[in-house]
Amino acid sequence: MFDIIISGGTVVDGTGSPGIRADVGINGERIESISDLSQAGARRVIDATGLTVSPGFIDSHAHSDGVLLWDPQHANGIRQGVTTEILGQDGLSYAPLSPDNYRTYRRYLSGILGEPPEDLDMSSVEAFRSHYHKKVAINTAYNVAHGAIRLETLGFTDKPLVGDALEEAKRLVREGMEQGAVGFATGMSYHPNAWSDTAELVELCKVVAKFGGVYTTHLRDVNTDRGFGGGQVPEALEIGRQSGVKVHFSHYRTQASNAGQVAERMELIDKAKAEGVDCTLELYPYPTGSSFPLSFLPSYAHEGGPDAIMERMKNPSERVRIIDHLEASQARPLNEAVFTYLGKNKDLEGMSLPDVAAEKGSSLAETLLDLLIEEDGQICYRGAPPESVKTWQQISRDCVEFLSRPDYMVGSDAIPIGSLPHPRAYGCFPRFLGRLRRQFPILTLEGMVQRMTDNPARRFGITDRGRIEKGYFGDVVVFDPDHIIDNATYDDPTQFPTGIPFVLVNGQVAVDTERCTGVLAGHAVP
Numbered sequence: 001m002f003d004i005i006i007s008g009g010t011v012v013d014g015t016g017s018p019g020i021r022a023d024v025g026i027n028g029e030r031i032e033s034i035s036d037l038s039q040a041g042a043r044r045v046i047d048a049t050g051l052t053v054s055p056g057f058i059d060s061h062a063h064s065d066g067v068l069l070w071d072p073q074h075a076n077g078i079r080q081g082v083t084t085e086i087l088g089q090d091g092l093s094y095a096p097l098s099p100d101n102y103r104t105y106r107r108y109l110s111g112i113l114g115e116p117p118e119d120l121d122m123s124s125v126e127a128f129r130s131h132y133h134k135k136v137a138i139n140t141a142y143n144v145a146h147g148a149i150r151l152e153t154l155g156f157t158d159k160p161l162v163g164d165a166l167e168e169a170k171r172l173v174r175e176g177m178e179q180g181a182v183g184f185a186t187g188m189s190y191h192p193n194a195w196s197d198t199a200e201l202v203e204l205c206k207v208v209a210k211f212g213g214v215y216t217t218h219l220r221d222v223n224t225d226r227g228f229g230g231g232q233v234p235e236a237l238e239i240g241r242q243s244g245v246k247v248h249f250s251h252y253r254t255q256a257s258n259a260g261q262v263a264e265r266m267e268l269i270d271k272a273k274a275e276g277v278d279c280t281l282e283l284y285p286y287p288t289g290s291s292f293p294l295s296f297l298p299s300y301a302h303e304g305g306p307d308a309i310m311e312r313m314k315n316p317s318e319r320v321r322i323i324d325h326l327e328a329s330q331a332r333p334l335n336e337a338v339f340t341y342l343g344k345n346k347d348l349e350g351m352s353l354p355d356v357a358a359e360k361g362s363s364l365a366e367t368l369l370d371l372l373i374e375e376d377g378q379i380c381y382r383g384a385p386p387e388s389v390k391t392w393q394q395i396s397r398d399c400v401e402f403l404s405r406p407d408y409m410v411g412s413d414a415i416p417i418g419s420l421p422h423p424r425a426y427g428c429f430p431r432f433l434g435r436l437r438r439q440f441p442i443l444t445l446e447g448m449v450q451r452m453t454d455n456p457a458r459r460f461g462i463t464d465r466g467r468i469e470k471g472y473f474g475d476v477v478v479f480d481p482d483h484i485i486d487n488a489t490y491d492d493p494t495q496f497p498t499g500i501p502f503v504l505v506n507g508q509v510a511v512d513t514e515r516c517t518g519v520l521a522g523h524a525v526p
Ligand SMILES: [Zn+2]
Pocket: 061, 063, 089, 090, 250, 413
């Protein structure tokens, strides 16, 4: 007698092996049998005839740290078949933080993580994990966040971590790893992270390496003079070389300016891999990104944290300096920004910055500053997709080509806040598995599933997950391989995908016939 039998489907087990016809029997939280169970009884039988039965997808990069705390159902993730998300991304998260620092960073990050309750205990990684364990629909893993570590040691101060502050930071990273973090993450476009130098990151990563953890990095494009080789890829590789840590590149792909240049993008990384640097990468299948525009401000403007930032934006002479910086910045083209989320001005969601500026009769930079002040920084944006469909298609093809490499996995970079978010929050996984797999048949179904399951599980040490295997946790997705497709678009981004009727998390049915069940069975893993 089983609790659940998933019968008649083709089991694609996550390892990349060819699918096999088999029934899957689940008891309690775990998979107990993969065989012919036609004679066995079960409290619930899910008919998967004609469908694929695969391990639940592991999202190697999601910004749900805040959202999950007020929306534990997490429909945008679970309806895609995502059963585990790795948080703490870009070093932008809440642990470990003292109560005061939690309130400060919560406010600073409200444009990307939203506004979770203000009175939560985030003083340790253990406390952080307790807010999600068996309280949300998906499993969560955590990267110790570089931003939190710097806040706890130096606050919003432009100084490298050295001496006692560095020792304290190392202690906090060690404690986080001991309490179950899978690694350490940073984003070097953001603050206080970008005030670090390569030497600081090498020292912190030596601690991570001792635990076999992963260094996940959004590459440096701010204060590039402080990074080995000018930041970017050379710095990340040097950190791997000097510390021995496993390096993982966040959202590493092509965009309109370098579409088609897959080999060129990989050249330095492949060379370092041949020399023994342990590298993996992740990406999402869209041509533009999304983030919070508070990060557009020049590095010095972040000193002192939210109150000081607001003062600076209001001060007439400082304001001129900031506007000059915004207008000169090549890396953050203001004319391509489209608002996805604003704390107060909901009516501006979906409008581009140029449209809002024209309406207000003001420049792009001035409009953005005025909005940042009015919203207390709580704004998210995405980039506008290329006008050329041909370019867009090339980027899509590049994405599948990257993913065909065995060192690649999928990370949605989802920011599921606002009424018109970047569509990746609702469509990333089915877009790869349905639309792009059919359009660009470079990778088999089994290969693609492996990149979404076993690959991230092994890389991040998420035990007993990522495979349909006896004894593994019952994280399972049942989908229709011929019809699975994303429906979220840039102009209608909160549409759920189709072709994913059932999702199980820890042996419990979380999505039943394309409907969320309300079951909150996710564990804080590993
Ligand atoms: Zn991110």
